[in-house]
Amino acid sequence: MSFGCCCGTCGAVAxxxxxxxxxQTSIGPVPRVAVRWTWRDRVGAWAVCWGLGRMRYTVxxxxxxxxxxxxxxxxxxxxxxxxxxxxxxxxxxxxxxxVLVLDTKGVNVWCAAGKGTFGTDELVERFALSGVAxxxxxxxxxxxxxxxxxxxxxxxxxxxxxxxxxxPVYARDLPAxxxxxxxxTPEMRRVGFKLRERLAVTPIELVHRALPVAFTxxxxxxxxxxxxxxxxxxxxxxxxxxxxxxxxxxxxxxLTPALLPWLPGRSFAVKGAVTGVVLxxxxxxxxxxxxxxxxxxxxxxVSACSFLGLMFTGCTPYTSASGVKSEMRWSLxxxxxxxxxxxxxxxxxxxx
Amino acid sequence: MEYLSDVVTLRxxxxxxxxxxxxxxxxxxxxxxxxxxxxxxxxxxxxxECGACARNCPVGALYVKNGVGCAVGILNARLxxxxxxxxxxxxxxxxx
Ligand code: SF4
Ligand code: SF4
Numbered sequence: 001m002s003f004g005c006c007c008g009t010c011g012a013v014a015x016x017x018x019x020x021x022x023x024q025t026s027i028g029p030v031p032r033v034a035v036r037w038t039w040r041d042r043v044g045a046w047a048v049c050w051g052l053g054r055m056r057y058t059v060x061x062x063x064x065x066x067x068x069x070x071x072x073x074x075x076x077x078x079x080x081x082x083x084x085x086x087x088x089x090x091x092x093x094x095x096x097x098x099v100l101v102l103d104t105k106g107v108n109v110w111c112a113a114g115k116g117t118f119g120t121d122e123l124v125e126r127f128a129l130s131g132v133a134x135x136x137x138x139x140x141x142x143x144x145x146x147x148x149x150x151x152x153x154x155x156x157x158x159x160x161x162x163x164x165x166x167x168p169v170y171a172r173d174l175p176a177x178x179x180x181x182x183x184x185t186p187e188m189r190r191v192g193f194k195l196r197e198r199l200a201v202t203p204i205e206l207v208h209r210a211l212p213v214a215f216t217x218x219x220x221x222x223x224x225x226x227x228x229x230x231x232x233x234x235x236x237x238x239x240x241x242x243x244x245x246x247x248x249x250x251x252x253x254x255l256t257p258a259l260l261p262w263l264p265g266r267s268f269a270v271k272g273a274v275t276g277v278v279l280x281x282x283x284x285x286x287x288x289x290x291x292x293x294x295x296x297x298x299x300x301x302v303s304a305c306s307f308l309g310l311m312f313t314g315c316t317p318y319t320s321a322s323g324v325k326s327e328m329r330w331s332l333x334x335x336x337x338x339x340x341x342x343x344x345x346x347x348x349x350x351x352x
Numbered sequence: 353m354e355y356l357s358d359v360v361t362l363r364x365x366x367x368x369x370x371x372x373x374x375x376x377x378x379x380x381x382x383x384x385x386x387x388x389x390x391x392x393x394x395x396x397x398x399x400x401e402c403g404a405c406a407r408n409c410p411v412g413a414l415y416v417k418n419g420v421g422c423a424v425g426i427l428n429a430r431l432x433x434x435x436x437x438x439x440x441x442x443x444x445x446x447x448x
Pocket of ligand 1: 399
């Protein structure tokens with residue numbers, strides 16, 4: 001398990017993905033990483049964002065070299081999730097550094113720190129196994145700030161004799177941080193949630209929600225067959241039903257996250273519900289459903305968008321567990337009641 | 353963007369604090385400042401209960417019940433299932 005260095009010592013093995021060869025050091029050959037992304041790295045990064053084959057996206061834990069690091073070169077710690085590693089090595093273009101990869105079971109720094117796998121114990125153990133203390137003369141480790149929920153810097157210092165210094169939140173700020181004598185500006189310490197970041201998670205959200213959306217669509221398409229005169233599918237309604245379900249899914253999964261700062265309220269269930277109300281009103285006005293079915297569709301939309309808004313809390317870097325629990329307490333019953341009323345109204349409208 | 357007000361479990365014991373500034377350094381939301389040699393909670397509602405400050409306070413002056421602010425994870429936990437939340441769509445996977 002902990003033989004991360006095996007592939008570096010078991011004879012003439014092929015150089016692994018993202019590596020350019022080996023650096024000979026006093027502790028043996030250390031794999032040297034490429035700082036430029038290849039097309040395979042790009043495709044991999046893209047596939048990860050779409051939730052494809054993520055489970056295998058790992059790097060062997062252990063010590064790596066970037067450029068030609070000397071005894072003075074900084075030591076940077078990261079997770080063995082390949083995308084974390086890729087962002088780090090790309091940011092280090094032009095630098096000489098040592099990279100210590102912890103075994104976080106292929107999970108990124110932030111999530112692994114929350115679970116404790118990116119933690120003090122793993123760091124201290126990996127540090128000892130890697131022999132990094134023998135290749136540098138300084139006594140400093142740069143730990144990513146997002147790893148702080150799992151790592152106690154003072155304990156690392158006590159147990160390794162190395163001072164743990166928190167690096168910036170984003171790998172892209174590393175060059176500035178290193179050039180400035182390992183000092184991070186207050187801005188580098190803050191987690192942002194800009195439009196680009198909010199939309200970066202939509203692909204995987206779309207993939208995750210595809211199945212429930214398909215079920216919902218099938219249910220309402222089938223419901224068009226209900227009526228006083230027995231069961232006969234009403235194909236004329238299908239485009240409208242598909243439009244309504246599709247629009248709701250789009251609103252809940254893409255619009256709410258995109259418009260987050262401008263939607264009223266602080267609660268995500270409220271923000272989602274607002275999107276749902278606006279969309280529901282538009283649909284009720286323009287779809288030829290009749291008043292009862294129109295209102296029911298609106299209620300279903302509010303319920304769905306509010307629920308999807310609540311689900312989006314998992315993708316944000318600023319919602320607290322206490323906050324999410326508190327809004328779940330009132331919003332889940334409300335969403336359930338609206339959904340029930342909506343389905344009843346929708347079905348009833350078929351019989352009157 | 354601010355989340356709900358007055359919900360988080362963050363607590364600071366100013367008596368114990370030695371003003372080292374570690375909490376300022378690790379907090380991703382700028383919750384703390386140091387004032388006359390002690391930490392102070394400036395923006396409590398910005399706290400996301402990640403637990404970084406409490407874990408890194410060398411004297412144990414901070415308390416926070418840390419957890420992941422994710423409805424899917426909380427629901428799954430309540431249903432006795434393993435959380436499928438973090439590691440999936442958690443932000444940072446795609447952007448950093
Ligand atoms: S728990 Fe996290 S977000 Fe809250 S104050 Fe501590 S470091 Fe900041
Ligand atoms: S980390 Fe602890 S001791 Fe240091 S300033 Fe913050 S509360 Fe005070």
